[in-house]
Every structure is written in C-alpha cells, then in structure tokens.
Amino acid sequence: MEDSGILIVMFFLILLSGLFSGSESALLSLEDATLRTMKEKKVRGIETLELLKSNPKRLIITILLGNNIVNILLPVLATVWGTTTFGDGEIVIGLVTGGLTFILLLFGEILPKNFAIINNQKFALMVAPFLYFLSKALFPFIWIFEKISDKVTPDAENLGISEAEVLAMVAMSEEHGEITAKEKIRIKNLLDFADTRVSDVMTPRTKINSISNNSTLLEVKNIFKETPHSRIPVYEESIDKIIKIITLRDIWSASEECGENKLVKNLELRSPYFVPITKNISDLFEDFQRQQIHLAIVLDEHGGTAGLITMEDIFEEIFGEIRDETDIEEQEETESVKDGVWKVSPRMTLEEIEEETGICLYANDEEKEEHSEKNLSFFILEKLGRFPRKGEIIEFEFADIIIEKIEGHAVELFRIVKKL
Template sequence: MRLESRAGSDKRSLFERVVEFLSPGPDSRAELIETLADAEQREVIAPDSRLMLEGVIRMADMIAGDVMVAAPRMDLLDIDAPYDELLALVIETGHSRFPVYEGQRDSIIGILLAKDLLKLQRAPGLNVRTLLRPAVFVPESKNLNELLRDFRSNRNHLAIVIDEFGNTAGLITIEDVLEEIVGEIEDEFDEIQSDEGIYTLADGTQRVAGDADIAVVNHALGVELPDDAFDTIGGLVAHEHGRVPRRGETVAIGGLSFTVLLTRGGAVRWFKVAPTAREPGA
C-alpha cells in the first residue's frame, strides 16, 4: 500500500512537470496580462479582479511623476492668509490635507489637516504654524510600489513631489496610488457621472471622460473636432500632444482646452474642458 501511494505521488509530480514543460508560464508582463485576460474569459477570475491585478502589474513601472497633481493645479494654503480665507478654500475644495507655503508657492513649509483648522475657532489666538505637520518630500522618479510602502509604514497620506532641481513638481496622495490599482475612487465630493461621460461643472466648464466618443463631444459642446482618425477624445488629445498627457497638463484643440484631471492605466480617465482664452484683439 505504501509503495502504491508513493508511486501515485511520483506519477502526479511527473505529470505536473510535463504539463509545466509543455505549457510554460508567462515570460513577460505582457504575456502575464494576456494570461489574466484569458483567465477572465474562462471565468476563472472576475473582471474586477483582473483589472486590479493588471493595475498592480502596470504600477511596477510607474513613478510619482506619472500620477501626481502638477504644481500649477495644487490647492495650497498661504501661512499668512487670514483664517476666513483659509476656511473658505478648505470648504471650496473639500480636501482633508493641504500643503502650506510661505512667501512663494514653491516654498512648502508643512501640511495642515482640515480638522486642525477648526481648533482656531476655539482658540483664535493659536498660531497656525503650531498646527502644521511635517511635509514629506519625494523625488519625481520614485517608484509607486516604494511610495505605497512608505505611505503605509509612515501612516502618511500625502507627499510633495520635487523635480531633479529640488523644485516643487506636484503632489501625490495615497488615493492617487491606489486608484492605479482599483480604479477611480469616488467620494462624497465627486459628481454623478452621466451616461455619455460628459457633464457640466459648477464653474460652467465640462468634465469629459477620456473614452467619450468625439462625435458625442462635438454634439454636446457644439464643436467640430476631427473624428476621422480617432474615435475617442483621449486618443485625439494624445495624438495632438505627441503622447498621453500627464495629470495637470493642458492641451488646446479646436478652440477648447483639455486639462487632465485623472489618469489610470496609462490613459486619461477625465478631462476638464473649457474654451481657450482668446487673445486681446482677436
């Protein structure tokens, strides 16, 4: 009985080795992604699981500069601003954390939590500087995998991204990193999306999905963007720009400016669209 058991065990082991030899595993990330797609098609994994796994794989090649909010679009607080002005910006943006600068916007001196600002109501004589928390600075080239580990180990949710010259390039949050894995994270401040991926924001501009059809955008905004070579807005903007634009970058096409609000998986998820400013005398 023991001999038969061992023989059966050896046969199974040999069979597994033969299968592995005839059907080797993926040798590259592209093949691994294809394997995941095949697993989804055969209903081995759910579609959401495949997307998350692909996000983890792609994130290994991404750096902070790929997903950061560019410096011109950062919502900052001036350390010398009056309390009412600070409170108004906190309420308007709905963020929970704010970089604070002194003098020039590039001079970040700390991070202020929105909840800490309320302490000034109970103690008006309190100095805002005493409420600041240390700012974390990371290079633009920092790998997202490493950054996520740092966020988790340091219990920090926001970092200031600096370029090779030490200047402020932007900021990145733990939510920005996680969205590369799980997709866009909606919160209570996010608008409800329309079926066509286009809707009007409070300031009169439009929020347009990167995969929105050009024909639909033309009809909704009353423009005539070319749709003979590309089907989606994201494809058209990437072509005109020469590459997929990063978060915070703006591309002007056909009298409209397309500012990237969110990227995911190497593509633009959302644009903020507004008419381009006309030059004086035009």
C-alpha cells in the same frame, strides 16, 4: 529474425514513437488548474497523473529517453529489413531511410501530437500508467540524466511565470468572459505597480490647492469649504517653497483656542514629506505605511514643486477612481446626452470608453495594444502634439471628439459623437 517479425517490431516501435510524442504534447499542455479540476471531480487515474506532473524534469527525461531508444532502434531494424529483402546497396538504404523518415514524421510526430493536444486530458490519463512504469524501469538511467540536468539547468520550482504570460492569460480570460475589462485593467495596474513613478499618478502643481502661511484661519476655512480635500499644503513666498501641511482638524482646534484671525504661520503644523519625481509608487506606498502619512510633495530635478501625491492616488492607480461622500457633486465618468452622443471625463481610458459606449478609437490592433490603457486626455494630447482648443473637433473613423470644456491647458470635459 524473419522479415515479418522485423516488420511487426517496427510497427510496434512506430506506435511507441507516436505514444511518446503525444505524451509530451498532452502532459505539457495540461495546466495545473485543469489538473485541480480533474482531482475535484475524482477522475479515475488522476493520482498517477499527479505523480508524473509533480516532477516535470523527470517526466521530460522519461519521455525523451523512451522516444530516443525507439528512434535509434527503428533505423537499425529498417536497414536490416531493407538489405535482407532487397539486397545491399546505397539506393536501398536511401529509400528505406527516406521512407522511414516520412512514416516517423507523420505517424510518430504530427498526427499523435495534434491528436494529443486536442484530447490532452484523455490522452494524458491513458499514457500515465505506462509512463509511470517506464520511469521506474529506467530509473538508473533517468537518475543519471536528472543529476546532469540539475547541474546545468535551474530547478523548475524556481522558474516563475513571466509578466507577459500573465497578461496573455488575462487577455484570454477577458475574451472568454471570465473577467471584465475593468478587472483586466486592475490586474495590469498591479503588474505595473512597481514600475509606475509618482509623476504618472500625482496631481500636477497647476491643480494643487495650497495656501500662504500669511493666511488667517478664516481664509483657510473658506478654502477648505471649496475643496474636497482634508489636507492642504502651506507655502512661504511661492508654491515652490512648501513648509507645512494643514488639516481640517488643525483648523478647528486652532479656531477654538485662538480665534479665526490667527495666522497659519503661527500654528504648530506637520512638516511636509518630500519625494523625488522619479520615485516609484510601490516604494512610496511603503513610506506612507511606515511613517503613517497620507500625503507627499513631489519635487522636480531643480527642487521645485512638481506636484502632490496621496495614498488615495496610489489606490486609484490600481482600483480606479475611489469615490466618497465628498465626491457626490462630481460628474459621472460618462453621461449619455442622447443616442450616439456622450459627455466623457478626460480621466477615462480608451478601453473604458469602448466598454461604455461601444466606440473604438483605435485604427488597428497595434494601436489598441499601445493606447488602450491611456486616458482620453493624454491620448488626444499625444495625437495632436499640442494643447487642444475649446470647441475643437478631432475626427476618428467611428466618432468625432469635441473639446467641450477647458480649464487653463487641461481639458475638463469631452463630447463624443458617434458617426452614422
């Protein structure tokens, strides 16, 4: 073969190398959602593209096989051309090899891959017919490599999307305005559902409304009037020994039959359902459904009462606070007092506060990643390393947080004052 003929073949092979490299970038960066959109728009050539994407393992083998054939032929031809033109010698071979490496890196890898990623749809549609033809032409070789690959690596169909990938997609969707911050939180909560323990969701024992089994029906009625709950635990001697669960229906039925002076301990009531503090809420949710109950008593490692959890608590962990007709007296999560001043519920997360007030409480992106899902009460407790005091001011870069109201050790209300 003449020198000019070798150069023409080499030029053609460099183009093919760029084509294969670009094909790999374009086709692998083309998401299934984009492919569906193209199909809905009836883009020309989408059928061939779908055939290629339907078998990613075969597609990769086709591209790599073609690219390696090209990259093996190129050095051979370049060496023949160099020795024929300039004579045999180590210097000539070294210069030819170095020059070819530079050309392949630039025109066979960097430029085509960058171009293909930016124009992945057009590039994928352009190369699809060629790759489909090549997959048929090289089928015997592709089949051999495919069988070897099947033995060594798992089927691509069995590979799921990781939680980290889902969270990354959710974050991107929020940045582009496709979902709201609250929707992002709900998706995050769903992903965390199986790992969340009842201790993270339960009402702690200090906030449980409970009654003694020596109480009368009249006393219990008065307690029900002061609480929004429809079920209350009944204890014997102390709250660490809960023996029954009483409901509003139980009260009214017993009052009509026995009068309001009857003692609770003489009633036939439902026994409580006990769960350990380490139980996952996903497992508890299944228990609630299977046993058709709505409330469980959470026990600590010593068998004492640690808290109480309801079906509503589990729903709220995913969807946020659920309000019904009994909640109309409750304070709103945020209340604007005046410009730059808000009253804020301790239940609000830092991300929700930023969305409602525009105030960022994070010092940097690392803090945002770590604390954005935490509620304000826990964040302040963690920051101080102790229980806050009423009237105490915690300073941040863009705002001051004032402890407005405290009940026991629990903060009931915060005031946020924006710094000017």
